[in-house]
Amino acid sequence: MTFLEKQTNPLDPVHYRGNLQVDNLYTSGAAGDRFFKHLMENDTFLASECKECGTVFFPPRLYCEDCFVEIPEENWFEVPAAGTVRLFTRAKLNTYGEKLEEPKIIALIDIEDTDGAHLGVIKSDEPDKDFMGKKVEAVLRPKKDREGTIKDILYFQVL
Numbered sequence: 001m002t003f004l005e006k007q008t009n010p011l012d013p014v015h016y017r018g019n020l021q022v023d024n025l026y027t028s029g030a031a032g033d034r035f036f037k038h039l040m041e042n043d044t045f046l047a048s049e050c051k052e053c054g055t056v057f058f059p060p061r062l063y064c065e066d067c068f069v070e071i072p073e074e075n076w077f078e079v080p081a082a083g084t085v086r087l088f089t090r091a092k093l094n095t096y097g098e099k100l101e102e103p104k105i106i107a108l109i110d111i112e113d114t115d116g117a118h119l120g121v122i123k124s125d126e127p128d129k130d131f132m133g134k135k136v137e138a139v140l141r142p143k144k145d146r147e148g149t150i151k152d153i154l155y156f157q158v159l
């Protein structure tokens with residue numbers, strides 16, 4: 001389908017190759033801002049705990065959506081930039097369907113001491129191994145190069 005063809009069935013998937021201008025601005029919000037500012041100066045993550053239900057949020061949140069209560073700053077704390085692989089997949093093609101030189105290992109990582117998880121990339125000298133349940137740690141940009149974005153987390157490596 002090209003831009004000039006009319007889509008007749010709204011349930012049909014549409015796929016365009018090329019560049020589309022998309023004007024938007026993503027902000028990480030007040031909680032994300034605090035998280036990334038902390039990450040610029042430290043090698044740990046931040047989490048926040050709801051004292052009503054005990055949920056430890058990662059990424060940290062300002063409010064508990066279950067208890068409808070604010071999580072004050074004193075309930076924020078550092079946690080290791082590490083966790084356990086809950087699940088993973090090996091991507092062998094890029095988003096254009098082209099074969100990658102090396103498989104990309106994408107994992108859902110349960111962050112230590114929290115009830116949250118992070119979707120990250122694992123780099124390993126043994127990309128064909130089973131990563132389920134493996135302990136991993138974040139490899140961060142050198143502090144001088146950090147920008148306060150998610151890109152400060154370069155990848156995860158197996159401990």
Ligand SMILES: [Zn+2]
Pocket residue numbers: 050051052053054055064065066067068
């Ligand atoms: Zn709660």
